[in-house]
Amino acid sequence: MARTLKLRIWRGDDKTGGLQDVTVEANHGEVVLDIIHRVQATQMGDLAVRWNCKAGKCGSCSMEINGKPRLACMTQVASYPEDEVITITPLRAFPVIKDLVTDVSFNYKKAMEIPAVVMPEGMKPGEPRMQQVDVERSQEFRKCIECFLCQNTCHVIRDHEENKKSFSGPRFFIRIAELDMHPLDMLRNRKKTAQEEHGLGFCNITKCCTEVCPEHIKITDNAIIPMKERVADEKYDPVRWLGSKIRRREEVL
Amino acid sequence: MTLEKHKYDVVIIGAGGAGLRAAVEAREAGLSVAIVCKSLFGKAHTVMAEGGAAASMGNVNDNDNWMVHFRDTMRGGKFLNHYRMAELHAKEAPDRIWELEMWGALFDRTNEGKISQRNFGGHEYPRLAHVGDRTGLELIRTMQQRIVALQQQDAKEHGDAEKNMKVFAEVTITEILKENGKIAGAYGYRRESGSEVLFQAPAVVIATGGVGKTFKITSNSWEGTGDGHALALKAGANLVDMEFLQFHPTGMVWPLSVKGILVTESVRGEGGILTNSLGERFMFKYIPDVFIDKYADNEAEADRWYEDQDNNRRPPELLPRDEVARAINSEVKAGRGTEHGGVFLDVSKRLSAEVIKKRLPSMWHQFYELAGVDITKEPMEVGPTCHYVMGGVEVEPDSAAAVGVPGLFAAGEVAGGMHGSNRLGGNSLTDLLVFGRRAGKGAADYVKANGANPVSDAAIEKAAAKIEAPFTSTGGENAYTLHQELQEITHNLVGIIRTGAELTEAIEKIADIRKRSGNISVTGDRKFNPGFHLAFDLDNMLLVAESTAKSALLREESRGGHTRDDFPGMNSTWRQVNHISSFDGDKVSIKSQPLPVLPKELFDLFDVHELEKYMTSAEIAKGGSN
Numbered sequence: 001m002a003r004t005l006k007l008r009i010w011r012g013d014d015k016t017g018g019l020q021d022v023t024v025e026a027n028h029g030e031v032v033l034d035i036i037h038r039v040q041a042t043q044m045g046d047l048a049v050r051w052n053c054k055a056g057k058c059g060s061c062s063m064e065i066n067g068k069p070r071l072a073c074m075t076q077v078a079s080y081p082e083d084e085v086i087t088i089t090p091l092r093a094f095p096v097i098k099d100l101v102t103d104v105s106f107n108y109k110k111a112m113e114i115p116a117v118v119m120p121e122g123m124k125p126g127e128p129r130m131q132q133v134d135v136e137r138s139q140e141f142r143k144c145i146e147c148f149l150c151q152n153t154c155h156v157i158r159d160h161e162e163n164k165k166s167f168s169g170p171r172f173f174i175r176i177a178e179l180d181m182h183p184l185d186m187l188r189n190r191k192k193t194a195q196e197e198h199g200l201g202f203c204n205i206t207k208c209c210t211e212v213c214p215e216h217i218k219i220t221d222n223a224i225i226p227m228k229e230r231v232a233d234e235k236y237d238p239v240r241w242l243g244s245k246i247r248r249r250e251e252v253l
Numbered sequence: 254m255t256l257e258k259h260k261y262d263v264v265i266i267g268a269g270g271a272g273l274r275a276a277v278e279a280r281e282a283g284l285s286v287a288i289v290c291k292s293l294f295g296k297a298h299t300v301m302a303e304g305g306a307a308a309s310m311g312n313v314n315d316n317d318n319w320m321v322h323f324r325d326t327m328r329g330g331k332f333l334n335h336y337r338m339a340e341l342h343a344k345e346a347p348d349r350i351w352e353l354e355m356w357g358a359l360f361d362r363t364n365e366g367k368i369s370q371r372n373f374g375g376h377e378y379p380r381l382a383h384v385g386d387r388t389g390l391e392l393i394r395t396m397q398q399r400i401v402a403l404q405q406q407d408a409k410e411h412g413d414a415e416k417n418m419k420v421f422a423e424v425t426i427t428e429i430l431k432e433n434g435k436i437a438g439a440y441g442y443r444r445e446s447g448s449e450v451l452f453q454a455p456a457v458v459i460a461t462g463g464v465g466k467t468f469k470i471t472s473n474s475w476e477g478t479g480d481g482h483a484l485a486l487k488a489g490a491n492l493v494d495m496e497f498l499q500f501h502p503t504g505m506v507w508p509l510s511v512k513g514i515l516v517t518e519s520v521r522g523e524g525g526i527l528t529n530s531l532g533e534r535f536m537f538k539y540i541p542d543v544f545i546d547k548y549a550d551n552e553a554e555a556d557r558w559y560e561d562q563d564n565n566r567r568p569p570e571l572l573p574r575d576e577v578a579r580a581i582n583s584e585v586k587a588g589r590g591t592e593h594g595g596v597f598l599d600v601s602k603r604l605s606a607e608v609i610k611k612r613l614p615s616m617w618h619q620f621y622e623l624a625g626v627d628i629t630k631e632p633m634e635v636g637p638t639c640h641y642v643m644g645g646v647e648v649e650p651d652s653a654a655a656v657g658v659p660g661l662f663a664a665g666e667v668a669g670g671m672h673g674s675n676r677l678g679g680n681s682l683t684d685l686l687v688f689g690r691r692a693g694k695g696a697a698d699y700v701k702a703n704g705a706n707p708v709s710d711a712a713i714e715k716a717a718a719k720i721e722a723p724f725t726s727t728g729g730e731n732a733y734t735l736h737q738e739l740q741e742i743t744h745n746l747v748g749i750i751r752t753g754a755e756l757t758e759a760i761e762k763i764a765d766i767r768k769r770s771g772n773i774s775v776t777g778d779r780k781f782n783p784g785f786h787l788a789f790d791l792d793n794m795l796l797v798a799e800s801t802a803k804s805a806l807l808r809e810e811s812r813g814g815h816t817r818d819d820f821p822g823m824n825s826t827w828r829q830v831n832h833i834s835s836f837d838g839d840k841v842s843i844k845s846q847p848l849p850v851l852p853k854e855l856f857d858l859f860d861v862h863e864l865e866k867y868m869t870s871a872e873i874a875k876g877g878s879n
């Protein structure tokens with residue numbers, strides 16, 4: 001055993017809870033999830049934590065470590081100074097179920113609100129031809145492992161439950177951007193609905209989501225800003241605005 | 254507490270690729286479907302698949318077709334595969350990939366704009382559709398989004414997205430229920446609250462994946478506890494050939510905490526070479542006779558192959574996984590291993606840093622963040638890790654119906670037969686699509702023909718009592734401790750190299766743990782309690798381990814994912830035998846059953862001299878069935 005760690009782990013449920021002090025051994029090269037498992041196996045058999053792959057690929061073990069949203073399986077114990085107490089708490093933007101497990105159903109509801117890909121009419125399986133450069137833009141967003149750290153850190157909903165109704169969050173802005181940039185998707189107005197139905201306008205580009213993304217997806221630069229610019233083009237450009245009005249008058253006449 | 258009850262036409266256990274593909278098929282056939290999974294929706298172990306999905310689309314080399322793929326699959330499995338499954342898989346895989354594209358998947362492309370295909374161990378041509386090294390994630394996300402798309406249709410048409418298909422995430426099934434000898438439903442608990450759930454349904458599809466957590470060093474997530482294997486056994490179904498486990502040759506070996514995590518075969522597909530501590534490229538020493546004309550026996554030819562595949566033989570690093578795993582094991586045992594007990598895998602000498610980061614992004618990431626190794630500059634240390642179980646539920650190939658239990662179906666890793674004694678990389682992702690679809694269709698056809706089969710109160714009471722048991726027990730055994738003991742036993746005695754004496758010892762020790770597991774006591778209450786959850790997972794793992802150890806003891810030869818130190822050779826007589834596990838409520842017993850005979854039209858796809866390496870002279874003389 002390489003070192004003795006002091007932890008503070010949040011334990012409780014939707015009604016009550018608090019930080020509990022734990023002392024546990026840690027081996028060389030271990031990650032925070034290993035330590036949680038050791039606590040579970042030796043001291044707190046019923047300590048609740050979500051995890052799956054333990055390789056940074058499934059996005060299950062999202063939590064806050066010393067206040068930072070992180071994947072516990074990708075957080076080296078060695079990255080904290082020897083004498084530092086490591087504080088582990090559940091994601092703050094979502095309601096706690098028990099200990100480190102939160103209710104993330106908000107995200108699945110938002111996923112349901114984004115219309116699926118619409119293929120060109122008459123296109124048959126095996127027919128699509130796309131260039132690598134054209135698929136790469138969407139591929140960046142499809143790297144998302146749905147850890148929801150970006151959702152958790154986004155200040156629009158982190159401490160503002162009331163915004164959740166009208167704001168889908170960074171995870172779903174990249175989903176919309178992915179479909180918008182998908183070489184085959186035929187559904188129009190994805191950017192417009194991002195603005196009008198998913199709350200893109202709430203985002204003021206602080207880039208917190210990009211900072212916490214374990215897949216290093218450039219959420220703000222490559223998805224949010226391009227969509228905002230295009231929406232702005234159509235909404236605030238005076239010539240386009242006039243054009244839309246004139247066309248409308250013609251329709252009336 | 255009132256019992257939560259649901260009625261569906263089909264209940265699907267498992268939300269990985271196979272389960273989701275089955276759900277889509279059953280739903281599109283007009284049935285109501287419940288998808289039940291232990292994790293959140295979209296977290297299934299399928300996300301861990303890295304390399305790609307094998308399908309003979311012929312986009313990169315147009316010599317490829319289903320017959321070549323079929324031959325490769327049979328060779329990889331050392332001809333112990335159920336021929337019909339391998340045939341269906343090879344024929345239908347391209348359609349399953351193209352269909353994903355219609356649902357929004359974005360695979361990497363060729364210059365012509367088609368789906369790109371990469372080389373992989375045991376595949377004669379570049380055959381794996383891929384997205385960098387995160388193909389499994391693309392597959393699971395595409396299927397997940399397809400499910401959502403169908404739910405959106407239902408919301409539009411019926412005002413209720415979950416009218417015909419609903420996902421029950423974080424629910425564990427503890428029992429499959431039968432009435433009058435046929436499937437009637439499934440029973441389990443919500444992990445979140447511990448409250449119990451009853452599903453009434455005349456058809457159940459098991460798509461629970463693998464058993465890796467039975468072993469100490471594994472690439473599998475916590476979910477790989479053999480639930481479906483055990484549920485099927487307990488419901489009266491059979492498991493076939495449980496002795497065959499695939500140890501993936503390249504798992505991480507260091508640091509300790511990441512031991513076992515997968516290093517994709519694509520590293521070798523893209524040109525990675527294996528060396529020992531002496532710097533020798535050792536795989537040239539380990540080319541078995543059956544593959545001697547397909548693999549290069551010198552470095553110059555192996556290197557040329559990357560540029561010219563028509564005139565050179567493949568590098569031996571791309572031998573099927575069982576061969577490479579055994580070779581690494583031998584090198585380490587002979588004292589030529591690395592400091593941490595592995596060998597070196599190096600891709601930095603062949604590819605530029607930029608190309609490595611582009612083609613193997615998650616490998617770069619994984620080594621950089623977890624081991625502090627930059628794979629664009631230095632070699633990785635790798636060694637075998639328990640990766641995949643070839644054995645599984647015995648099914649009818651065409652419908653994926655479990656033999657002996659009307660209404661039960663199985664697809665994906667939990668089903669047996671398709672891969673014989675060893676699975677080729679890339680064949681898993683297409684296996685779960687091909688047979689997931691067939692299981693969904695099989696279940697739909699069955700329900701339409703048979704109708705509902707109500708569950709009795711007695712069955713419900715029995716299932717409920719079992720869930721309560723660990724809370725009332727005062728035996729004091731700790732589930733975590735027993736799990737660790739089981740993993741030590743399987744690792745040491747039922748691992749990559751086996752002997753009769755060790756297997757006999759393992760069977761006794763597993764039985765002992767099984768006895769003690771009856772005394773597991775759980776601390777805390779039912780609410781999201783991992784100790785409680787493990788008590789059930791452990792019961793499943795114990796049955797799987799028993800089945801594996803007993804099958805392995807009987808098979809007195811070495812083939813694919815089963816190596817006996819006391820019977821080192823492959824034996825043509827043993828090739829004609831499947832091992833069938835069944836469960837009488839107390840213990841697992843194994844019987845031998847003849848392997849289905851290759852029909853003439855498939856027999857004739859092979860050069861007879863190749864078949865002579867695998868088959869008895871009597872079989873060759875017969876030339877296949879009919």
